[in-house]
Amino acid sequence: MGPRWLPLLGQLLLLQPPGSRAAGPIRVFVVPHSHMDVGWVYTVQESMRAYAANVYTSVVAELTSRPQRRFIAVEQEFFRLWWTSVASEKQKHQVHQLLKKGHLEFVLGGQVMHDEAVTHLDDQILQLTEGHGFLYETFGIRPQFSWHVDPFGASATTPTLFALAGFNAHLISRIDYDLKEAMQEAQGLQFVWRGSKSLSAQQQIFTHVMDQFSYCTPSQLSFSNRSGFYWNGVAVFPEPPPDGVYPNMSEPVTPANIDLYAKELVANVKQRAAWFQTPYILWPWGCDKQFFNASVQFANMDPLLDHINSRSQELGVSVEYATLGDYFRALHALNISWAVYNHHDFLPYSSEPFAAWTGFYTSRSMLKGMARRASALLYAGESMFTRYMWPVPHGALDPTWALQQLQQLRWAVSEVQHHDAITGTESPKVRDMYMEHLATGMQGVRKIMSSIVLDKFQLRMTARAAESEVWSEPGSNPRPDGYSASVYNPLAWTVTTIVTLTIHFPRVSVTDEMGHPVPAQIQNSTKDLSAYDLLILSVIPGLSYRHYRVMPTTEAQEATTMATTLRFKSKLRRHSSSQKKRLVTMANDCYTVQFDQDTNLMHSIWERESNRTVPLTQEFLEYHANGDVHQGPISDNYKFTANKTAVPAWKTVVMEIVRGKLVTEVRQYFYRNTTAQNYTFAIHSRLAHVSSDPDQELLCHRIEQKYRVGPLELNREAILRTSSDINNQKLIYSDNNGYQMQRRPYQAFVNNVISRVTHLATHCTLPHAA
Ligand SMILES: [Zn+2]
Structure with missing residues (x-):
């Protein structure tokens, strides 16, 4: 037992000593469910064909035929596809009836089951709203309980968001294996979670952590070599088998084996009951892609439950089908005081020794980047459309068509928040x-x-609009008379930012709506050698546009000045700096950042406000990740498993400094060896020359860094290590879904030291708007 959970266990033990359970038989709530990943291995369409549509078709029929049966529906993407493209009017009527009786229950109700570690709060809200909006409009229902059984770790944002969304209880499963074990022993899997330090008890929520069996039914039967309690077997792709015979179907329940099945179930219940304070046990019945043949599932479980109940006294167990709501309501009625868990989270997550699930924080960075950009565009688009429609729409845009476009992106942005997306x-x-x-x-x-933009402002030239950066279509050529750029701020407050446009002529003038010149800078583009980056200082009031004219100029006319680029000689990694430092600086009203000409590396940062200088060192390193299954868990898209500590991954570095009126940028290019033609890593550090006045303060206080990495060799994980002499007492604060800062003290683990500390390199959150 590590020190990490001692405070939690301390609280739990004070309130409820283990073993203080109420007497009486164990009441088992058998909750039938199917975990339906929106994506993961198979596309949504493949999943619909192979099993997802059949889940709802067969479950609705089976629940309608026997009133004691129950089912919980979770991910709305599949349900909505079934509802709109598969369900008959009769089936729709049956769904309404089942919901009214409480036999079918929507839990969670988001479009997907969102990931908790790398998603942004706004996108979590979006996907939840998207699913809940459908349920409310279609059935007048708002889900009351969460079912977050599979996200890879649990963020403290989620309980707060779900409390705010009106949920009455929260359910999670994937937390550190050793912490879960300790919580089981202390009967501490259920507690009241106050996920937000500032909201505290105002937005607390009762939280149930699933025990070590998680959301699947125990898969081993001691009397049979077939899987346990999955009588319909395993889903088959791409189509269901025509004969209805699926692989790994459990042995049908018969008079000959019903006692064995009953013993198996009761033994499992009793094992789990020891981990909970009350004799009420949640027994999830299902797993991934289950219940595509609900008929055979219920036909076997019905007699098994009847059999156990007929011997309830003797077995000390009673069983009943239940929805999640049935379970939580029964638990609530016991009127127990629960321990309080504060705003700590359960990230990062380890499923076993040497299996730290931090690999996915950076896996598929292209997809992650696109998901963020799509989300930013959606918010800007929705906000702009709303402004266009209010108080009355003006112009040629068809609102129905526009809503369809927005809906399509809402669906796509929701879908990609899934925990395997x-x-x-x-x-x-x-x-x-x-x-x-x-x-x-x-x-x-x-x-x-x-x-x-074209409608409203009657612009004849190419119009462009965006959220934080003006997006440009690659390859678009400027008209002879230049560009018009429209920049939109979908936030409610004024934002001062630098907008970057890619243009194809070096001499330009930039003016605003009034024809006044605007601070701007032009420099060679690092992406396209024949193009230029035009940087414009943009101050945009909340929910407003700014329009700029970008005109090519002749030499005689006043123009935006071109930044000057100074390139320094290549330096070897081991190059030691001379005693007398030759330093290159970039500075604004808030910081002076210094680079050492003798090493081409960052040297120090001086902060004006505190008059403090912090010396820094920079290093690009690589971990050799384990790719050999014989040496324990391998490093993959989920897990990060290093073989040993990181080693430097470059030999030479080239530096250039780009000085302009608006911005100074230092670019460092790291080469793997002295003969390499292309660099492997790059850092662009940027400082805007703005003042520390309140309206420019945020931009002034921002030292921006952009990184470029790759290509990497197989089984390598790259890191940039920036070290300082700041003594942080082994304490860091990291971002929590863009919602709050999470205090993270150092945790000592008995094993797996390298892997578990990698959460220091957590995801970055991009602002949604300019
Ligand atoms: Zn999943």
């Missing part, structure tokens, strides 16, 4: 599906925004 843990074809859905959605929303 934005995490980068899906198969390549499923990644392609997510990216295609995002690209199509983005294209539609760009059309809306262009149309609104």
Whole structure:
């Protein structure tokens, strides 16, 4: 037992000593469910064909035929596809009836079961709203309980969000294996979670952590070599088998084996009952892609439950089908005081020794980046469309068409929040599906925004609009008379930012709506050698546009000045700096950042406010990740498993400094060896020359760094290590879904030291708007 959970266990033990359980038989709530990943290995369409549609078709029929049966429906993407493209009017009527009686229950109700580690709060809300909106409009229902059984770790944002969304209880499963074990022993798997330090008890929620069996039924039967309690077997792709015979179907329940099945179930219940404070046990019945043949499932479980109940006294157990709501309501009625868990989270997550699930924080960075950009575009598009429609729409844009475009992107952005989507843990074809859905959605929303801008401002020239950066279509040529750029701020407050446009002429003038010149800078593009980056200082009030004219100029005319680029000689990694430092500086009103000409590396940062200088060192390193299954868990899209500590991964570094009126940028290019033609890593550090006045303060206080990495060799994990002499007492604060900062003290683990500390390199969150 490590020190990590001692405070929690301390609290739990104070309130409820283990073993203080109420007497009486164990009441088992058998909750039938199917975990239906929106993507992962198979595309949504493949999943619909192979099993997902059959889950709802067969479950609705089976629940309708016997009133004691129950089922919980979770991910709305599959349910909605079934509802709109498969369900008959009769089946729809049956669903309404089952919901009314409480035999079918929607839990969670999001479009997907979102990932908790790498998603942004706004996108979590979006996907939840998307699913809940459908349920409310269609059935007048708002889900009351969460079912977060599979996300890879649990964030403290989630209980807060779910409390705010009106949920009455939260359910999670994937937390550290050793912590779970300790919580089981202390009967501490249920508690009240106060996920937000500032909201505290105002938005607390009762939380149930699933025990070590998690959301699947025990899969081993001691009397049979077939799987346990999965009488319909395992789903078959691409189509269901025509004869209805699936692999690994459990032995049918017969008079000959019913006692063995009953003993198995009761023994499992009793094992689990020891881990909970009350004799009420949640027994999830299902697993991934289950209940595609609900008929055979219930036909076997019905007699088994009847058999146990007929011997309830003797077995000390009673069993009943239940929804999640039935279980939580029964537990609530016991009126127990629960321990309080504060705003700590359960990230990062380890499923076993040497299996730290931190690999997915960076897996498939292209998809992650696209998901963020799509989300930013969606918010800008929705906000702009709302402004266009209010108080009355003006112009040629068809609102119905526009809403369809927005809906398409809402669906795509919701879908990619799934715990096997934005995490980068899906198969390549499923990644392609997510990216295609995002690209199509983005294209539609760009059309809306262009149309609104053209309509509203009657611009004849190429109009462009965006959220934080002006997006440009690659390869688009400027008209002879230049560009018009429209920048939109979907936030409610004024934002000062630098907008970057790619243009194809070096001498320009930039003016605003009034014809006044705007601070801007032009420099060679690092992406396209024949192009230029135009940087414009943009101050945009909340929910407003700014329009700029970008005109080519002749030499005689006043123009935006070109930044000067100074390139320094290549330096070897081991090059020691001379005693007398030759330093290159970039500075604004808030910071002076210094680079050492003798090493081409960052030297120090001086902060004006505190008058403090922090010396720094920079290093690009690589971990050799374990790719050999014989040496324990391998490093993959989910897990990060290093063989040993990181080693430097470059030999020479080239530096250049780009000085302009608006921005100074230092670019460092790291080469793997002295003869390499292309660099492997690059850092662009940027400081804007703005003042520390309140309206520019945020930009002034931002030292921006952009990184470029790759290509990497197989089984390598790259890191950039920036070290300082700041003594942080082994304490860091990291971002929590863009919602709050999470205090993270150092945790000492008995094993797995390297892997578990990698959460220091957590995800970055991009702002949604300019
Ligand atoms: Zn899953």
